[in-house]
Amino acid sequence: MARKIVAGNWKMNLNLAEGAALVKAANDYLNANPVKHIDVIVAPPAHQLVQTVKLATNTKLSTVAQNMAAHENGAYTGEISASMLVDAGVELVIVGHSERREIFGEDDALLEQKLHKALEHGLYPIFCVGETLEQRKAGEHFKHIENQLQAGLSKFAADQLPQIIIAYEPIWAIGTGETASNEQAQEMHAFIRKHLATISNAAVADEVSILYGGSVKPANARGLFGQPDIDGGLIGGASIQIDSFLELIKIGEDILR
Ligand code: PGA
Numbered sequence: 001m002a003r004k005i006v007a008g009n010w011k012m013n014l015n016l017a018e019g020a021a022l023v024k025a026a027n028d029y030l031n032a033n034p035v036k037h038i039d040v041i042v043a044p045p046a047h048q049l050v051q052t053v054k055l056a057t058n059t060k061l062s063t064v065a066q067n068m069a070a071h072e073n074g075a076y077t078g079e080i081s082a083s084m085l086v087d088a089g090v091e092l093v094i095v096g097h098s099e100r101r102e103i104f105g106e107d108d109a110l111l112e113q114k115l116h117k118a119l120e121h122g123l124y125p126i127f128c129v130g131e132t133l134e135q136r137k138a139g140e141h142f143k144h145i146e147n148q149l150q151a152g153l154s155k156f157a158a159d160q161l162p163q164i165i166i167a168y169e170p171i172w173a174i175g176t177g178e179t180a181s182n183e184q185a186q187e188m189h190a191f192i193r194k195h196l197a198t199i200s201n202a203a204v205a206d207e208v209s210i211l212y213g214g215s216v217k218p219a220n221a222r223g224l225f226g227q228p229d230i231d232g233g234l235i236g237g238a239s240i241q242i243d244s245f246l247e248l249i250k251i252g253e254d255i256l257r
Helices: 016-032 046-056 082-087 098-103 108-120 133-137 141-153 158-163 182-199 202-207 218-225 242-255
Strands: 005-009 039-043 061-065 092-095 124-129 165-168 210-213 232-235
Touching: 005 210, 005 242, 016 039, 016 046, 016 061, 016 242, 039 092, 046 061, 082 108, 092 108, 108 124, 108 141, 124 141, 133 141, 141 182, 158 182, 158 202, 165 182, 182 202, 182 210, 182 218, 218 232, 218 242, 232 242
Parallel strands: 005 039, 005 232, 039 061, 061 092, 092 124, 124 165, 165 210, 210 232
Antiparallel strands: none
16 A cells, blocks of 8 residues: 655745744644655755754654755755755655656756656655646646656666655646646556556555645645555645644544555
């Protein structure tokens, strides 16, 4: 069975004190309300990774980096390597968020390298895929997602795939307040799982966590998390406010199975 996950992606938000307060609130909540069914993870900006790892030691919380370099180490000013993330105690890394693809020009070939580098270092990548509104309107969304999955994952052996978490994040739903309907999200998640089965097999595809992202909030999380192929959420805006993040953890634990 796939791991169920409630993940907060803070993007370029929160200072050290604000980040610490959010992590402490999540720790306190999880101590008072232990979760059995989900993993709770947070992705702070790079300057907070060490602090977050420390605050999350011996807690139910894991730390995710928002990005990493495809290269091992060396003269790459401004980059952070997989071995540095491991050194900092980070366990997971987001790869190919649409903001990295669209704003920073990260292409399929680079993201494939990053995925392999992450696995080489024992990091769990959260590999993001998603279509634009134009692609959806033109009916090209399935083909586009298939191409992104194929480009990123086709060279992995079947036994490596369950170490990769997929996040389906339709670009038109990210930070817009607009969410995919439960049916639209489920339809795409089922499509992704079917595609994973063609790269590996059905048993392996069932082991892969497929998260939904795009304006997830307490008001819509129950419906989305209740879909059979949705294994949790990658949550931006609603994850940087303590109340809504704790509410999302509660909903995840109630609903995700
Ligand atoms: P959002 O962001 O929840 O603010 O739409 C999700 C994401 O980009 O991961």
